[in-house]
Amino acid sequence: MNPHETKFGFQTIKESEKVERVGKVFNSVSSNYDLMNNLMSLGLHNVWKKILIDTSSLKPKAKILDIAAGTADLTLAFAKANKSYEILQTDINHSMLMEGQKKLINNGEIIPAITCDAEALPFPNNYFDCVTIAFGLRNMTKKEVALREVYRVLSPGGKVLILEFSHIYQPLQKIYDTLSFKIIPMLGKFFAKDELSYKYLVESIRVHPTQEELKTMMEAEAFEKVSYRNLSAGIVAIHKGYKF
Numbered sequence: 307m308n309p310h311e312t313k314f315g316f317q318t319i320k321e322s323e324k325v326e327r328v329g330k331v332f333n334s335v336s337s338n339y340d341l342m343n344n345l346m347s348l349g350l351h352n353v354w355k356k357i358l359i360d361t362s363s364l365k366p367k368a369k370i371l372d373i374a375a376g377t378a379d380l381t382l383a384f385a386k387a388n389k390s391y392e393i394l395q396t397d398i399n400h401s402m403l404m405e406g407q408k409k410l411i412n413n414g415e416i417i418p419a420i421t422c423d424a425e426a427l428p429f430p431n432n433y434f435d436c437v438t439i440a441f442g443l444r445n446m447t448k449k450e451v452a453l454r455e456v457y458r459v460l461s462p463g464g465k466v467l468i469l470e471f472s473h474i475y476q477p478l479q480k481i482y483d484t485l486s487f488k489i490i491p492m493l494g495k496f497f498a499k500d501e502l503s504y505k506y507l508v509e510s511i512r513v514h515p516t517q518e519e520l521k522t523m524m525e526a527e528a529f530e531k532v533s534y535r536n537l538s539a540g541i542v543a544i545h546k547g548y549k550f
């Protein structure tokens with residue numbers, strides 16, 4: 307890849323085009339996002355998000371920033387976990403955040419949402435106790451810039467938790483590939499009338515850094531005590547890192 311190119315699924319595109327291409331995907335899937343998430347993961351995404359919250363071990367009144375919050379599942383789960391948390395959610399995509407706002411209001415929660423790019427966060431240095439990104443990092447154009455921004459806004463002693471699709475235990479790779487490349491775009495076609503967005507989803511998982519590569523990227527941005535935990539045989543992983 308040339309310096310100003312990046313991956314959009316299996317395609318190599320100009321970096322300057324990625325935000326728009328990813329934006330089109332999430333504009334298209336926003337209204338069916340929750341249904342498709344439940345179907346594709348057989349509801350497991352809720353378990354993975356619950357594990358992230360259990361992993362966070364935050365004190366009451368912790369300041370939490372949920373980046374790429376989308377339809378607000380994780381934001382809502384944090385709000386329910388402890389009423390004293392001060393939560394803020396962001397996403398680059400307005401339609402996704404609007405779906406999230408409906409869900410939060412239906413659950414009796416009012417949580418501020420800001421539409422912004424994770425690669426240029428409009429927040430001061432050293433503010434949040436915890437920053438989370440669930441299934442968002444792989445869609446970002448310059449992941450290292452987003453990680454640098456997360457580090458900047460974390461307060462000393464704060465932590466980042468990244469829940470993302472990752473690389474499955476090797477012996478299961480073939481069956482996982484067969485199932486995901488065939489079934490997920492088919493579900494997308496049938497339920498969301500959008501096969502291409504779900505093809506992108508599967509491809510974007512394959513080109514995302516491995517568990518070890520992401521750990522190294524985080525360490526390169528100055529995160530300390532970086533560790534990860536594989537869930538569901540590595541279908542997803544939670545990476546954790548601290549700013550001291």
Ligand SMILES: C[S@@+](CC[C@H](N)C(=O)[O-])C[C@H]1O[C@@H](n2cnc3c(N)ncnc32)[C@H](O)[C@@H]1O
Nearest residue numbers: 374375376397398399402423424440441442445
């Ligand atoms: C797969 S959804 C995840 C939503 C939610 N966190 C969840 O776990 O269900 C990915 C989200 O990342 C957002 N996103 C993509 N690129 C982004 C960026 N550069 N900055 C902020 N959000 C971004 C998309 O708009 C989308 O809402």
